[in-house]
Amino acid sequence: MSEQQPLLAVENLQVTFDIMPRNAWPWTRPRKLRAVNNVSFTLNEGETLGIVGESGCGKSTLARAIMGMVPSQAGKVVWLGEDLRGLNLKQLRKRRQRLQMVFQDPLASLSPRMTVGDIIAEPLRTHYPDIKGTELREKVDAIMDRVGLHSHQKNRYPHEFSGGQCQRVGIARALILEPKLIICDEPVSALDVSVQAQVINLLKNLQREMGLSLIFIAHDLSVVKHISDRVMVLYLGNVVENAPRAELYAAPQHPYTQALMAAVPIPDPGRERAKPPAELDGDLPSPLDPPSGCVFRTRCPWATEYCSKEVPVLEDKTGAGHWVACHYVEKKGK
Amino acid sequence: MFFSDKHAGMGELADTLADDAYTEGRSLWRDARRRFMQHRAAVASLVVLALLLLFAAFGQYLSPWDNESIDWASLPNLDEDGVPSLASQHYFGLDPIGRDLYQRIVQGSRISLMVGVLGALTAVIIGTLYGAISGYVGGRTDAMMMRTLEVLSAFPFMFLVIVLMAVFGRNVLLIFVAIGAVSWLNMARIVRGQTLSLKRKEYIEAAMAVGVHPFLIVLRHIVPNVLGVVIVYATLLVPEMILFESFISFLGLGVSEPYTSWGALISEGADAMWTAPWTLIFPMLMLVLTLFCFNFLGDGLRDALDPKDR
Secondary structure: OOOOOOOEEEEEEEEEEEEOOOOOOOOOOOEEEEEEEEEEEEEOOOOEEEEEOOOOOOHHHHHHHHHOOOOOOEEEEEEOOEEHHHOOHHHHHHHHHHEEEEOOOOOOOOOOOOOHHHHHHHHHHHHOOOOOHHHHHHHHHHHHHHOOOOHHHOOOOHHHOOHHHHHHHHHHHHHOOOOOEEEEEOOOOOOOHHHHHHHHHHHHHHHHHHOOEEEEEEOOHHHHHHHOOEEEEEEOOEEEEEEEHHHHHHOOOOHHHHHHHHHOOOOOHHHHHHOOOOOOOOOOOOOOOOOOOOOOOOOOOOOOHHHHHOOOOOEEOOOOOOEEOOOOHHHHOO | OHHHHHHHHHHHHHHHHHHHOOOOOOOHHHHHHHHHHOOHHHHHHHHHHHHHHHHHHHHHHHOOOOOOOEOOOOHHHHHHHOOOEOOOOEOOOEOOOOEEHHHHHHHHHHHHHHHHHHHHHHHHHHHHHHHHHHHHHOHHHHHHHHHHHHHHHHOOHHHHHHHHHHHHOOOHHHHHHHHHHHHHHHHHHHHHHHHHHHHOOHHHHHHHHHOOOHHHHHHHHHHHHHHHHHHHHHHHHHHHHHHHHHHHHHOOOOOOOOOOOHHHHHHHHHHOOOOOOHHHHHHHHHHHHHHHHHHHHHHHHHHHHOHHHO
16 A cells, blocks of 8 residues: 555444344343444545445444444544544544535435525534634635535525535535545435436545545445545445455456446446346345354355355455455456 | 536526525525414414403503402492493402402413413423433433433422422412423423434434534524424413413412412302302403413414424
């Protein structure tokens, strides 16, 4: 990996939730749900990391754990050389100036009783209470202009805007503190396709102009392909593959990634019909009771007995930053 | 880039539109006000309540009598001289010991309305904050706060009132204290429930991600969003409080002479209903009218504030 200090380095992050069974007694031991298991990655300045995976695989939990909004049980979240996990809430709130988030549901992430202008100004009011009056208004106007909203709309309420516009408001709110990293939790999943493109282009432009880093979570591989430098594939809370974008899309190594790629629909009915059917069957196993050994083995076409005994380690299989967690990649991979 | 060109075009369109149209936002409150205004019974109730308030505040200047002096001239022959009449200027007649009932009702309205409004206000302020904090913080704090609430609401309330009266004597202030102490309990529960469902909304998460202080999240994001429910409940609480005060007064534990309240007047009137029915009818009418109006008002507010729940 590169020599410079990474902006964000996540090391063996683990998030477990306690699940109380139904009708449990107060003294019953809760069951452990491993939402995020030993996830590690690094993110350099100006880079975009795409995170993909099925729903329920821990993408959003990972994002919230990095933000410190969900307690994590083990590992490190190193932000500019400092472990965020060791900080208390007050210190964490301060760090969040540089670390912002954009949410999935554009309308639900805006408080319905506040005007858009107030919503965008809120981070500034929180972290810089001295900025008031005209200066505050100017800053809000500037950022609204930047994300393609009109500043005369700032007295309106979120329900008067379309989904795409609401997402722009969400982005403006994340940008106003001039953060270094924005975690986008499925920012375009709730939008229709033409608006998706607008929002993604907006994010790309902003990234170029402001030198932002992005963590871009999605379940749509084509969206991630458009924006990411690196792509990380999650399965049941585990990283199965983490590779540079071009390499991942050209030569996916892990059987799960290959299956995901095969499942992407081709916008040409003839070719779509000719495509072999996706080779993956079965459902995501319950994270309350994950399979032993390799978590993917229950659905893997290559699985052998060995996979149920030994947990595969995430390794750089090609020496060029293509990390895969599978016992059989060296043998079967190209 | 294709997208930015298109956007510029749309921007011009938006500009021209904006020149004609107002750019002021249409808040949810404004929508609610419009819906409320279409609810005739609620608007009428609001007008009646406003008149009642004016009556309580200025009604005393319309009559030459006052609420404590006895009309000695009419006293010997109450059954005939004490009937309501415009000629004697006893508009609502005399009470069983010869005092002007009109003035007594004006004064009683003041106490009763004050008890109702103050009780509801205590409930709104304490109950909302208590419930919102308990629900938002959650965990052990929530459990402790809710258990405290249960202990308080399990306390035999009449007993508390009697003890207070016995120790401090009969005093209007004590009624306020007693009513304030119970009125917020249910409100806190309702607000806590609402907060629990709001807490998982993305805009609350967004505020957390921004780094807003938890107390400010409660004040700025949770309270305004539960306020709709709170207002509806508060308007329905006002008549409850008035009835409650009437109940205490009816038992003879309420306000002391020469002051009175609707409950005390009804109690006196009930004793004299066979000889002087007007002593029961007039205070009762006031009470019924007020209760109806507050209930209609609450109804209208609910329709206006939760358009989905109809």
